[in-house]
Amino acid sequence: MPVTEKKKVILSGIQPTGVFTLGNYLGAVKNWAGLQDEFQCAYMIADLHAITVRQEPAELRKRTLDAFALLLAAGIDPQKSLTFIQSHVDLHAKLSWVLSCFTQFGEMSRMTQFKDKSQKHPDNVNVGLFTYPVLMAADILLYQADFVPVGADQKQHLEVTRDIAARFNGIYGDVFTIPEPYIPKAGARVMSLQDPTKKMSKSDTNPNGYITILDTKEQIINKCKRAVTDSDREVVYREGKDGINNLLNIYSSITGKTIPECEREFEGKGYGEFKTAVGETVADELRPIRENFARLRADTAYLKECYTAGAQMAYRAGRRTVEKVYKKVGFLLP
Ligand code: ATP
Ligand code: LTN
Secondary structure, three states, X not given: OOOOOOOXXXXXXXXXXXXXXXXXXXXHHHHHHHOOOOOEEEEEEOHHHHOOOOOOHHHHHHHHHHHHHHHHHOOOOOOOOEEEEHHHOOHHXXXXXXXXXXXXXXXXXXXXXXHHHHHHOOOOOOHHHHHHHHHHHHHHHHOOOOEEEOOHHHHHHHHHHHHHHHHHHHHHOOOOOOOEEEOOOOOOOOEOOOOXXXXXXXXXXXXXXXXXXXXXXXXXXXXXXXXXXXXXXXXXXXOOOHHHHHHHHHHXXXXXXXXXXXXXXXXXXXXXXXXXXXXXXXXXXXXXXXHHHHHHHOOHHHHHHHHHHHHHHHHHXXXXXXXXXXXXXXXXXX
């Protein structure tokens, strides 16, 4: 009889800090649906992470439900994948505490996301923002994930997760699987349309900087037309042409064409024509998600059924890891 191989485990998460942007989609969520058959996947809404920046409570609740519906709208099937909300599974917080005692202050100080976000919110540089990557490590290690599909901005957090896991394993034996990042070749870093030296972010205060996956065709085309570029005329990928490079990346990531193929397609054409083509391509790609979302979001009873079942299954999947960790570090079991 053939030995059936156990599927490798994938885990990823997204914060309910706003409607997902084209960056979240191309860098992460788009790939998640396609991994569901080959892997045992777990996808969660990272609401614990979201409160590292001050959130209005009613708004956070609404955004969490929106984000959950968006995952399903983007093709995540709760029958195939563990689909849940982070705060519903208390194991994340428990493991995070233990891991924080195996993480060095200096390691956290080097995280660029911490530096960026504390600059952005100088009035609220809280300890949660500082230890954010430890909680992320707990999310991943709890489920013994083999791969973590994320955008390029999360690479540093994954490296630190690997370091924490290896350190713990070095002391206590093989407790954690060491996870690998799974970063897409194209679309891993979509930049802001208004400042193409910064990543596109859903918590940007200027909505022209990002395209959300629920924007209408008209809004998308308008934002692309207004995208900051440069003063020459050639649609070519070149150092210093950050705005055009970004639009080429987006176009290439959606169409699957290589950058030189895209350049050839727009040879001799102006920026206006190129920007409209990018806008139309993006809008066509996102339309089905917007339609699915409208249908799913209206059915809150179904969403609740999915996230309740998801949390129970996630709990069962993660429980053994916490038990093992508690035993290893020497807690007297109740
Ligand atoms: P916030 O603006 O609140 O910090 P965010 O838009 O950066 O949020 P996250 O929830 O932190 O989004 O990230 C969800 C996923 O989307 C992660 O895997 C992250 O790597 C990916 N991602 C975020 N922004 C981009 C981007 N501009 N390009 C590619 N991938 C991205
Ligand atoms: N920090 C992530 C969101 C996130 C995540 C995770 C991603 C929270 N926990 C676990 C992968 C695995 C971000 O994208 N900013």
